[in-house]
């Protein structure tokens with residue numbers, strides 16, 4: 789397992805970062821990375837701000853546990869389904885960022901044509917159908933939607949982003965969060981009040 793230590797350290801670092809950036813809660817969200825025939829994934833119910841390389845679970849691409857100190861992430865079936873649907877994906881980040889969750893609750897359409905970085909990095913955001921967290925139905929729904937875009941909003945839940953590297957994938961999440969905030973504010977465009985001369 790020592791050969792995967794560097795990647796496990798990176799995953800735990802990015803999970804701590806996700807929490808510190810307030811892009812997920814103390815116990816919420818998960819990150820996985822596919823390396824050849826192995827999937828490394830964050831555990832369930834462990835403080836995200838205190839995650840270490842030794843806490844990261846090792847799975848086969850079918851989801852069988854090779855090594856795990858803790859209970860594995862509840863959303864592991866979703867990660868496996870996504871890797872099966874997209875052979876180009878090497879990193880998956882699932883989180884509950886505030887503005888994306890607002891969009892996920894209100895069914896707010898998120899515009900990707902308002903900033904250059906969104907057009908360049910994301911292009912399209914898909915909305916999934918609602919299924920309860922951790923279920924096979926949710927895993928199948930997200931795996932279907934992820935075929936058409938790297939960013940999927942999960943109704944009444946959060947977001948999932950995919951990419952080839954951790955930095956590229958978290959960038960998509962950060963951009964989506966900014967876009968969700970902008971899209972929310974856009975609703976109040978005609979309610980601007982100006983000071984009289």
Ligand SMILES: [Zn+2]
Nearest residue numbers: 817921945946
């Ligand atoms: Zn979640």
